[in-house]
Amino acid sequence: MKRYTKNWLEELLVTLFMEAGASREVSETTSSILIEGDLLGHHTHGVKLANGYLRDLKSGHACGDHNAMTSKEISSVAALVDGHYILGPYLVQKALERSADAARESGIGIVTIKRSHHIACLASYLQPFVEQGLMPIIMTSDPAVKSVAPYGGVSPVYTPNPIAMGIPSRVQPIMMDVSMSTVTNGSVGKAHAEKTKMAHPVILTNTGVASDDPADFFSDPQGSILPLGGQEFGHKGFAMGLMVEALTSALGGFGRKDAPTGWGASVTVMVIDPTLFSGQSAFLDETDHLIEACLSSKPVNPQHPVRMPGQAGLSRRDKYLEQGIPLPDDVVTELQKAIDDSSLKGRY
Amino acid sequence: MKRYTKNWLEELLVTLFMEAGASREVSETTSSILIEGDLLGHHTHGVKLANGYLRDLKSGHACGDHNAMTSKEISSVAALVDGHYILGPYLVQKALERSADAARESGIGIVTIKRSHHIACLASYLQPFVEQGLMPIIMTSDPAVKSVAPYGGVSPVYTPNPIAMGIPSRVQPIMMDVSMSTVTNGSVGKAHAEKTKMAHPVILTNTGVASDDPADFFSDPQGSILPLGGQEFGHKGFAMGLMVEALTSALGGFGRKDAPTGWGASVTVMVIDPTLFSGQSAFLDETDHLIEACLSSKPVNPQHPVRMPGQAGLSRRDKYLEQGIPLPDDVVTELQKAIDDSSLKGRY
Numbered sequence: 001m002k003r004y005t006k007n008w009l010e011e012l013l014v015t016l017f018m019e020a021g022a023s024r025e026v027s028e029t030t031s032s033i034l035i036e037g038d039l040l041g042h043h044t045h046g047v048k049l050a051n052g053y054l055r056d057l058k059s060g061h062a063c064g065d066h067n068a069m070t071s072k073e074i075s076s077v078a079a080l081v082d083g084h085y086i087l088g089p090y091l092v093q094k095a096l097e098r099s100a101d102a103a104r105e106s107g108i109g110i111v112t113i114k115r116s117h118h119i120a121c122l123a124s125y126l127q128p129f130v131e132q133g134l135m136p137i138i139m140t141s142d143p144a145v146k147s148v149a150p151y152g153g154v155s156p157v158y159t160p161n162p163i164a165m166g167i168p169s170r171v172q173p174i175m176m177d178v179s180m181s182t183v184t185n186g187s188v189g190k191a192h193a194e195k196t197k198m199a200h201p202v203i204l205t206n207t208g209v210a211s212d213d214p215a216d217f218f219s220d221p222q223g224s225i226l227p228l229g230g231q232e233f234g235h236k237g238f239a240m241g242l243m244v245e246a247l248t249s250a251l252g253g254f255g256r257k258d259a260p261t262g263w264g265a266s267v268t269v270m271v272i273d274p275t276l277f278s279g280q281s282a283f284l285d286e287t288d289h290l291i292e293a294c295l296s297s298k299p300v301n302p303q304h305p306v307r308m309p310g311q312a313g314l315s316r317r318d319k320y321l322e323q324g325i326p327l328p329d330d331v332v333t334e335l336q337k338a339i340d341d342s343s344l345k346g347r348y
Numbered sequence: 349m350k351r352y353t354k355n356w357l358e359e360l361l362v363t364l365f366m367e368a369g370a371s372r373e374v375s376e377t378t379s380s381i382l383i384e385g386d387l388l389g390h391h392t393h394g395v396k397l398a399n400g401y402l403r404d405l406k407s408g409h410a411c412g413d414h415n416a417m418t419s420k421e422i423s424s425v426a427a428l429v430d431g432h433y434i435l436g437p438y439l440v441q442k443a444l445e446r447s448a449d450a451a452r453e454s455g456i457g458i459v460t461i462k463r464s465h466h467i468a469c470l471a472s473y474l475q476p477f478v479e480q481g482l483m484p485i486i487m488t489s490d491p492a493v494k495s496v497a498p499y500g501g502v503s504p505v506y507t508p509n510p511i512a513m514g515i516p517s518r519v520q521p522i523m524m525d526v527s528m529s530t531v532t533n534g535s536v537g538k539a540h541a542e543k544t545k546m547a548h549p550v551i552l553t554n555t556g557v558a559s560d561d562p563a564d565f566f567s568d569p570q571g572s573i574l575p576l577g578g579q580e581f582g583h584k585g586f587a588m589g590l591m592v593e594a595l596t597s598a599l600g601g602f603g604r605k606d607a608p609t610g611w612g613a614s615v616t617v618m619v620i621d622p623t624l625f626s627g628q629s630a631f632l633d634e635t636d637h638l639i640e641a642c643l644s645s646k647p648v649n650p651q652h653p654v655r656m657p658g659q660a661g662l663s664r665r666d667k668y669l670e671q672g673i674p675l676p677d678d679v680v681t682e683l684q685k686a687i688d689d690s691s692l693k694g695r696y
Contacts, residue, residue, distance in 0.1 A: 074454070074455040074624045074625060075425075075453070075454035075455050075624075076454070077423075077425050077454055077455065077456060078454060078455030078456055078624065078625070080625045080626060105423070106422070106423035106424070106425055106426060107422040107423050107425065107426030107458065108425060108426055108456060108458050110455065110456050110620075112625055114626070135594065135595075149645055150642040150645050150654045150656075151654070152645075152647055152648055152649075152652055152653070152654045152655065153642065153645025153646060153647055153648065153654040154645065154646050154647070154648055155644075155645040155646045156645075157638070157641045157642050157645055158638070163588070163591070165591050165594070167590065167591075167594040167598070174587075174590055174594070176587035176588075176590065176591060177587075178583070178584040178587045178588065179584075182577075182580075182581055199580075200580045200581075204648075208647075208648030208649070228576060228577055228581060228584055228585075229530075229576055229577065230578070230580075230581075232530075232547075232548045232578075233530055233548075233576060233578075235526070235657070236526040236527075236576055237576075238657070239522075239524035239525075239526045239657040240511070240524075240526065240588075242515065242522055242524065242638070242642075242656075242657065243511070243513050243515075243524060245638055246483065246513075246515040246522070246635060247483075247620070249634055249638075250515070250622065250626075250631050250634040250635050250638070251620065251622055251625050251626060251631065252625065252626055253625065253626020253627060253630030253631055253633075253634065254626070254630070254634075255634045255637070255638070256634065256637055256638055256641065257633050257634050257636075257637035257638075272458075272595070272599065274598065274599055276422045276423075276426065277422060277426070277428045277460055277599050277600065277601065278428060278460075278462070278598075278599060278600055278601020278602070279601060282601030282602070283598050283599065283601055285601075285605050286597055286598040286601065286602075286603045286604065286605050287594060287598050288605075289603070289604055289605035290505070290506070290590070290593055290597075290598070290603070290604060290605075293505045293604065294498040294501065294505050294590075296503075297497055297498050297500075297501025297502065297503040297504075297505055298501060298502050298503045299500055299501055299502070299556075300500055300501065300502055300552075300556030301500075301556070304500055305500070306498045306499070306500045306501040307500065308498075308590075309583070309586070309587040309590065
């Protein structure tokens with residue numbers, strides 16, 4: 001597997017995005033967030049997405065002009081942004097920065113974004129804010145997609161609806177990013193493309209039987225992905241999925257009722273500054289204590305001690321920054337397609 | 349099973365709490381929240397708890413004086429409350445009211461409470477705020493208890509850490525209340541007391557084997573409750589459990605590091621006013637649409653159409669208000685103990 005440096009990839013992606021009409025601001029933020037996905041090891045939600053983003057920029061569904069963003073200022077701590085389908089990384093980054101300013105001033109900030117384009121890997125945004133001692137929270141749903149059925153039903157209605165959060169600690173920051181379904185759309189699509197089975201029976205067939213065959217998702221009528229908790233405790237994943245729907249699409253006032261068809265996202269970000277609550281040291285003392293207690297929990301398998309959310313990604317990130325980012329074949333293929341569709345064709 | 353009216357229970361509980369030294373304000377709110385638990389069908393977290401609350405009031409661990417509460421005003425939208433172990437329902441109710449005021453003004457309000465006594469059933473608080481068109485969110489951890497192990501470990505470190513949220517809709521409000529573990533401490537304790545098995549293998553033995561025997565939780569060394577997601581996807585429940593720890597104990601600056609021993613809770617509440625974001629009708633149009641779509645999802649079992657979170661509880665509530673609240677035997681037994689320890693002995 002070939003390795004690529006962050007700088008090399010960044011220069012390449014910025015060139016591609018700008019050639020497709022995106023402004024420098026949008027191109028740079030989007031490139032950096034995509035590469036961050038691969039740095040953390042989330043290759044389905046990293047550079048691989050660039051080709052789709054470029055396609056949507058060229059077709060006009062995605063917007064590359066950061067000036068198109070409009071914002072309703074609700075108060076000093078809250079805003080509603082209309083993203084006009086600007087590439088999601090730019091919108092999310094701006095929303096986090098604004099929320100962080102509000103959090104430093106007032107304890108908390110919240111921005112909800114309607115009509116964002118796809119926002120890539122949620123974990124990719126967290127680290128810079130955590131390093132400032134803040135707790136960033138991101139949640140998203142895609143009102144154009146139906147892949148998860150309500151608990152007890154077989155007709156899919158909503159999406160995996162991930163929640164990501166960063167938690168500062170002196171031991172190691174926690175960076176979590178989990179969907180409220182058993183698995184993501186991406187992993188089902190990947191298994192289907194590779195003609196492999198899922199590791200667990202996470203698909204519900206259109207007749208209500210659990211299956212590990214991704215083909216049962218792509219049937220007609222469509223199957224669905226089981227909510228987090230599966231067949232026994234899926235009412236919990238379902239409830240959490242509804243929470244994310246309400247805090248994203250409903251709060252933004254644009255969602256499934258509007259039947260959008262293009263790739264998009266409803267997003268809500270919050271940032272909390274713990275320094276203004278209990279103070280930095282009481283907060284860090286508590287998170288450090290919790291993390292130490294988790295790490296020293298006797299492991300089920302002595303070969304695999306407990307890992308905190310984000311731990312593997314962050315150590316991968318350090319290694320990849322030093323040794324280069326190894327991109328899997330499917331990512332390189334997508335990237336090559338993007339290059340071949342540009343003026344850079346033949347030069348990479 | 350005998351049925352009791354809300355008024356009769358309220359009068360009884362208020363008398364008991366006041367006789368144990370609680371102020372009228374604390375007694376009334378606590379009684380009302382406990383009864384609300386039974387009205388919604390959550391009998392493990394309703395009137396049954398009164399006896400324990402009274403015991404802690406009498407021993408001095410719980411506080412019944414609402415004037416003991418102190419509050420650090422962080423901004424117009426955020427506060428940190430030191431609950432001084434006042435009975436939790438009073439503290440949570442006040443925090444929600446304050447957050448609701450902030451939400452109506454600024455879009456969002458957040459209050460974190462350290463050193464609360466137990467807060468009963470989270471779902472019990474939601475309805476009045478949802479009926480005002482608001483989205484209340486409550487999350488809690490108990491730093492004095494260790495019952496859930498980090499994913500991959502067997503030594504329990506933290507608690508089930510529930511999240512509750514109310515979502516307004518014209519069709520029916522959504523009222524969710526779910527723990528980030530497979531099951532609650534209460535349900536394991538109940539099965540153990542009744543010498544029955546759990547419905548699913550949700551206990552992890554102290555050697556790391558899944559079990560449906562609650563005795564495997566009460567072993568030495570102690571077993572644990574599997575996080576939401578179980579053995580396959582427990583990393584997600586673990587991550588969400590950590591999120592709740594950070595937003596409650598760490599944010600309040602008082603938690604496991606302080607090794608508290610008495611019954612207590614770290615709590616964070618947030619309230620969001622959707623009217624200030626997208627406006628009431630866009631918000632309700634979206635939640636109505638989502639709920640209709642869920643309810644009309646083809647059911648796995650035609651005998652059991654999809655139910656929304658809170659739906660069963662709310663219809664139970666209506667019936668119980670009309671016909672009286674049927675209290676299970678174990679609840680009546682606890683209540684009787686409380687009565688027998690009071691001046692009301694022999695009169696009920």
